[in-house]
Amino acid sequence: MANNKEKLFSDFTAPSAQEWRDKIEVDLKGADYQKKMVWRTNEGFSMEPFYRKEDVDKLPLVNALPGEFPYVRGNKAADNEWFVRQDIQCECPKEANAKALDILNKGVTSLGLRIPSENVSAEYINTLLEGIYVDCVELNFITCQCKTLELAQILVEYFQKKGADAQKVEGSISFDPLEKMLTKGKDTTDILANAKTLVETFADYPKFRPIAVNAYMLTNAGAYSYQDLGYALAWGNEYMAELTEAGVAPELAAQSIKFNLGINGVYFMEIAKVRAARMLWAQIVSQYTPCKESAKMHICAYTTTYNMTIFDSYVNMLRTQTEAMSAALGGVDSIVVTPFDMPYEVPTEFAERIARNQQLLLKDECHFDRMVDVAGGSYFIEELTSALAGQAWKLFLAVEEEGGFLTAAKAGTVQNTINETNATRHANAGKRKEFLLGTNQFPNFTEKSEGKKALECCKNSCSCESNIPAIKASRLASDFENLRLTTEKATKVPVAFMLTIGNLAMRQARAQFSCNFLAAAGYQVIDNLGFKTIEEGVDAAIAAGADIVVICSSDDEYAEYAIPAFKYLNGRALYVVAGAPACTEELKAAGIENFIHVRSNQLETLKEYNAKLGI
Numbered sequence: 232m233a234n235n236k237e238k239l240f241s242d243f244t245a246p247s248a249q250e251w252r253d254k255i256e257v258d259l260k261g262a263d264y265q266k267k268m269v270w271r272t273n274e275g276f277s278m279e280p281f282y283r284k285e286d287v288d289k290l291p292l293v294n295a296l297p298g299e300f301p302y303v304r305g306n307k308a309a310d311n312e313w314f315v316r317q318d319i320q321c322e323c324p325k326e327a328n329a330k331a332l333d334i335l336n337k338g339v340t341s342l343g344l345r346i347p348s349e350n351v352s353a354e355y356i357n358t359l360l361e362g363i364y365v366d367c368v369e370l371n372f373i374t375c376q377c378k379t380l381e382l383a384q385i386l387v388e389y390f391q392k393k394g395a396d397a398q399k400v401e402g403s404i405s406f407d408p409l410e411k412m413l414t415k416g417k418d419t420t421d422i423l424a425n426a427k428t429l430v431e432t433f434a435d436y437p438k439f440r441p442i443a444v445n446a447y448m449l450t451n452a453g454a455y456s457y458q459d460l461g462y463a464l465a466w467g468n469e470y471m472a473e474l475t476e477a478g479v480a481p482e483l484a485a486q487s488i489k490f491n492l493g494i495n496g497v498y499f500m501e502i503a504k505v506r507a508a509r510m511l512w513a514q515i516v517s518q519y520t521p522c523k524e525s526a527k528m529h530i531c532a533y534t535t536t537y538n539m540t541i542f543d544s545y546v547n548m549l550r551t552q553t554e555a556m557s558a559a560l561g562g563v564d565s566i567v568v569t570p571f572d573m574p575y576e577v578p579t580e581f582a583e584r585i586a587r588n589q590q591l592l593l594k595d596e597c598h599f600d601r602m603v604d605v606a607g608g609s610y611f612i613e614e615l616t617s618a619l620a621g622q623a624w625k626l627f628l629a630v631e632e633e634g635g636f637l638t639a640a641k642a643g644t645v646q647n648t649i650n651e652t653n654a655t656r657h658a659n660a661g662k663r664k665e666f667l668l669g670t671n672q673f674p675n676f677t678e679k680s681e682g683k684k685a686l687e688c689c690k691n692s693c694s695c696e697s698n699i700p701a702i703k704a705s706r707l708a709s710d711f712e713n714l715r716l717t718t719e720k721a722t723k724v725p726v727a728f729m730l731t732i733g734n735l736a737m738r739q740a741r742a743q744f745s746c747n748f749l750a751a752a753g754y755q756v757i758d759n760l761g762f763k764t765i766e767e768g769v770d771a772a773i774a775a776g777a778d779i780v781v782i783c784s785s786d787d788e789y790a791e792y793a794i795p796a797f798k799y800l801n802g803r804a805l806y807v808v809a810g811a812p813a814c815t816e817e818l819k820a821a822g823i824e825n826f827i828h829v830r831s832n833q834l835e836t837l838k839e840y841n842a843k844l845g846i
Contacts, residue, residue, distance in 0.1 A: 248283055255280065272500070274457040274622045282610035290617050292510065297603045300523040301513035303506050303616065304604040305562035312600045314369045314565035315590045316531065317583065318343030321350070324358035332362055337584075338591045341369035341402075341565050346382070348375030353385050366395040369565065370402035371531075379406040380425045383432045383441060390436070401438040403489045403531075404429070409466060410445040412640045416701035420637070426470065427477040430487045440489035440529060442470050447533040450493020452704040453653035456504045457619055459493060461626025462636070462645055463508065468515055468627075469636035481519035491531045492563075494554040496538050499615060501554065502606050505530065505561025507620035511627070531565040532558035539574045540708040541683050542715060543669030547571035552589050559590075559599040560606055566590055574706060575683040643700035650703050660707050661834030670708045671833055674750045680719055685709060710834055711751055714841070718753035721846045727754045728777035728804075730768040731761045732792055737785035741809040745781045748827050752837040754779065765796040772804065778844055779805045781827070786812035794821045805843055 246254075256264055268280040287293050292301065298308030305311065317339045321327035331342055344359065351374055363370075374382055383404055390400055406429055408419035429441045446463035454462070467488055474484035492508065494501045513526040520526075534554040539547045548571045558566050568586040570578035578586075593599045606612040633639045640646070659665040666672040685706070718724060727749040731738040738761060746756040757775055762768035765782075772780045782789070782796050789812040797806050797818075807825040808818060815826065827836060 248285075251281060251283075273455040274500075274619060276618045276622060278611070278615060278618070282614050284610065287610050287613045290613060293613055297607070300526060301510045301517075302527055303510040304607050306509070306527045306529075306564070307562075308603065310601055311559070311562055311603050313559065313563055314341035314531075315339050315587065315594075316341035316343055316369070316371070316565045316567045317587060318345060318371075318373075318567060320345050320577075321359060322347065324350070324355050328359050328361055328363075331359075334583075334587065335363070335368060338587055341371065343371045343373065343567065346372060346374040348378045351375075351378045351382050351385070353388065356382075356385050356389055360389065365390060365393060366399040366401075370400075371405070372403070373405040376406065376408050376411060376419065376422050379404050379441070380429055380432075383429055387432055387436075397435045398437065400436050403439065403443060404441040405443040405445065405491075406441050407443040407445045409469065409636065409640055410443075410448060412699060413646055413702050414448060414704075416646075416699040418641070418699060420641075423473055423637075424477075426473055427479055430474060430479055430483060433487065434483060437486055440487050442474075442488045444470070444488060444490045447491050447493035447535070448702070448704070449649055450495055450533075450535045451537050452649050452702045453537055453656045453707065454493075454649050455652060456495065456497060456500050457622040457626060458649065458652060460504050460508055460511075460619070461623040462630065463490060463492060464511055464515060464623065464627045465630035465636040465639070467512065468631070471516070471519060472635065475519060481516070482522045482525040485516045485519065485522075485525040489529050489531060491533060493535045493537075494532045494558045495535050496550055496554060498553050498557055499612060500619065501557035502561045503612055503615040503619050505532070505558065505563055506604075506606065506612075506616045507623060509562075510616075511620055511624060530563040531567065532561075532563040533567045534558075534569045536569055536573055536706060537704075538667065538707055539569070539571070540667060540670050540706075541575045541680065541685060541712050542678055542708075543675050544571055544575070544683075546669045547574075548585060548589070549668075551586070555589055555593060556599070559593050562604060574685055576686065641699060646700040646702045650700075653703065653705065656707060657705070657710060661710060662832050663829075665707070667708050667711075670711045671751050673747055676746070676750045676756055680716055684716065685712065714834070714837055715751070715753040718841065718846060721844075723778075725752075725754045725778040725840075725844050725846070726776050727756045727779040727781060728772040728775055729756070729758045730765070730772060730780050730782045730796060731759045731784070732763075732765060732768055732782070733784035733788035735761070737788075738783045741783040742781075744829075745783060745807070745809045745827060748831075748833060749779065749781070749837070749840075751833060752841065765792050766799055769796060769799050772800075777804050779807060779840065781807040781809050783809045786810060786814075789818065790814045793818050793823065797821065797823050805840065 259267055270278040292303050295303055297304040315338055317334055319327050319330055321344050408422040411417055411419050433439045433441050444463055444466045446459050449459040449462055470488055471484055475481050509528045512528040516526040534551040538550055551568050555566055555568050568589050570582035570586045572578055572582045630636055630639050656665060660671055663671050729742040731742050742758050746758055750756050780800055782793055784792055793808055800806055807827055809827055811826060811828040
């Protein structure tokens with residue numbers, strides 16, 4: 232039987248790459264291959280629609296195994312286990328302790344404890360950690376940068392008092408002065424001196440990492456994947472250089488750094504980003520020490536808030552689920568799934584439960600924790616990993632040439648680049664070049680905010696003057712949400728009426744497009760099956776109390792219908808033509824000003840309509 236199979240396969244000739252491409256071009260029926268099939272990424276490179284074995288054979292690390300340097304396929308060879316982490320705001324230690332114990336019994340294996348600076352004390356920690364086995368649960372602490380050293384000493388004393396096994400205690404303290412420099416514009420150079428003492432405090436705890444690279448805040452500010460990766464590498468290298476120059480052994484310095492990376496919604500790109508991150512960090516650490524074990528990158532992945540929305544907020548669950556999948560398949564060490572209601576309220580117990588269960592489903596139902604580097608060997612993802620690593624490395628080298636991450640942060644290079652990217656992405660969302668389901672694409676026509684509004688970001692309480700620029704984070708949906716909230720507050724919510732006439736297929740397609748386009752501003756949209764005459768349609772619109780009348784027909788029929796409908800309406804409502812017909816100039820000459828189509832700037836158009844309607 233085996234011989235028969237061999238003969239069967241030998242009868243088939245493997246098609247060449249050109250033959251595959253020729254077949255694709257036939258199926259495209261004349262459409263441009265480059266425009267239709269090639270993915271042009273934000274990272275500055277293009278990805279083909281298919282790859283073959285010979286494409287990845289040339290990649291230098293494609294044959295690396297899981298658990299082997301440079302860890303592109305993961306730090307572990309036996310499984311893909313990760314910590315299910317949930318963060319807790321610890322105002323009252325007793326309440327925070329009760330919540331921690333509760334969620335530990337519900338599947339959480341890692342705690343992120345956010346402690347107000349004024350509460351850092353031995354008594355507070357005793358109460359907060361009561362009943363928690365510190366060498367069985369990953370413990371992560373976040374507090375004011377100026378208090379981290381004091382907290383570190385308290386924790387070590389607590390671990391010793393409890394008789395915890397130093398080899399098993401796992402966790403982190405989020406000491407990251409550079410993050411404050413980026414987000415607040417405050418020069419924190421002086422605090423960097425605490426890094427050496429902090430690392431030495433936990434020298435006997437090899438799995439406790441007191442130095443953090445909080446690059447997730449770059450993702451939350453709109454950074455592209457290659458940017459948050461490239462900057463994260465330079466960020467981590469800055470801490471490596473600071474520590475080793477201060478006399479810390481490079482092995483200890485490397486094992487003391489934890490990378491908190493953001494995961495955005497570009498599914499395959501983020502899988503590749505995690506793989507590329509491990510590979511590149513291993514190369515960086517190898518320049519400090521030959522110890523390959525120290526070159527393992529420890530990653531906690533945060534699903535991003537950047538693409539989250541206030542309206543249609545349950546869609547946020549879909550966003551965070553795909554992001555968590557990217558992180559898990561990429562092989563991270565722990566994951567924080569952001570609760571779906573985070574943009575507009577302190578997360579409810581329900582939202583936190585859903586966020587926990589999203590990870591538990593990936594483990595218990597999908598078994599993602601049992602499969603090591605599922606992406607390994609995928610021609611597409613291997614190529615994507617290599618291409619992304621190349622772009623991130625270029626950015627890393629550019630930062631190093633500038634003098635390192637600290638110098639770049641002080642000069643504002645990093646902050647200005649991220650702010651420019653954020654502005655570009657907001658502009659693309661306004662033009663619908665970047666889609667947000669439920670916001671600028673397929674909004675819920677009838678949804679109201681019901682009092683929901685964006686939570687205010689924490690303001691900088693520091694009174695010292697600084698001329699260092701800061702990153703200005705704003706969610707991608709915020710412009711549309713502000714527009715929609717403004718519409719809701721109007722005395723009368725505008726009614727947009729679809730005057731559908733003529734060719735059945737074209738009028739339906741354009742009515743659907745127009746409804747989606749206008750509902751993004753919170754307008755009440757009224758679609759129709761079709762009218763026999765323009766007079767019938769206009770009369771129906773006026774009877775419905777329309778503030779906007781959108782004529783929906785075919786390009787050829789606009790020459791017949793558009794101007795008579797405009798004249799018959801006679802200024803009783805805002806008149807809009809759906810499309811960009813060949814007779815546009817003739818329509819404009821007749822006084823028609825408003826057109827909506829796929830090339831329209833949706834956000835600016837809707838703002839203009841609000842202004843015309845007195846909103």
